[in-house]
Amino acid sequence: MTDDTDDAMAIPEIGEGKRGESGYLGYLLRQAVAANRQATERALEDLGITQPQFLVMTLINAYPGSSGADLARAAMLTPQTMSVIVANLEKARRLRRLTDPANARKQRLELTADGLALLQISRDRVREIDQVLAADLTPEQEQFLRRWLVQVARRSDR
Amino acid sequence: MTDDTDDAMAIPEIGEGKRGESGYLGYLLRQAVAANRQATERALEDLGITQPQFLVMTLINAYPGSSGADLARAAMLTPQTMSVIVANLEKARRLRRLTDPANARKQRLELTADGLALLQISRDRVREIDQVLAADLTPEQEQFLRRWLVQVARRSDR
DNA sequence: GCTCTTATATCAGTAGTCTGATATCATTGT
């Protein structure tokens, strides 16, 4: 079917037209993140870990004893969203909740041995995907990129 | 509360530590996109339009008569996802489905007058947010960014 | 003491996003 006799216009390919250098920067950002997320989840598929779960496990490992609210702030997510992610991780027995001795409302979170083991396996794979992102970049270019991304996140922060 | 007598470590601020120049590029990307999405949805809040809805309305306007499958390919989303977005847009009477005369399975999508009016109002606001992203960038830097984002999207495509 | 504010966690509802499974229509091959 090479003839285009119907009147629905053709949509350009990824790198072309509005989907390339023209078009919204926000759209290109979203496209890139979606691709990166899919790559990550494909890499962690056999471990049953999603990208957000990996992020939260990483945070808990780095700052053990944090509360859900702490994690929500760190990940720039709402407490409700974090609550769901933590609940899913708990259901899979990858973390534990301990009641804070000083604050009965607060729950101190920490990884189980199982969670830590999975995190360690995941880390290498995620790092590898991350390095693909920076391939073909000079150190200066990567530095510029990182600074720009942080600035974008901070500017819309509130 | 300036003393940190409890043993839960403090989590750094956005630009600092692992949340700044170090840390995963993928994480920084996600943070930036989340911030951008929130800014966009805040700007379109009174119109009741989400960022994905804006994208789909823009696509339908540019390529009227496209099918859900066409749009899914263009937006790099699955047909199921597109189906949900289209259903929500139809529920809000911002688009119409016409059955394709040549293919009873296919549905040709087009904006209603209402949808088009909303799209036109939205456009300026979204463009403004997009320009904030590119503020402080030289044309060369912006060009480099766009190329990198397209490359990231294309590389993990499939 | 008691109230007001703040912080924490969670329930409910909506929207987006994926994978997997189905049903239906169109095209192609024989």
Added chain:
DNA sequence: ACAATGATATCAGACTACTGATATAAGAGC
């Protein structure tokens, strides 16, 4: 003509992610 293949749409289930509402605990001010 008919079976196989492919394209389209959609249902179901799971995980994010948001807003809004609620309950409870801690701390501040009176």
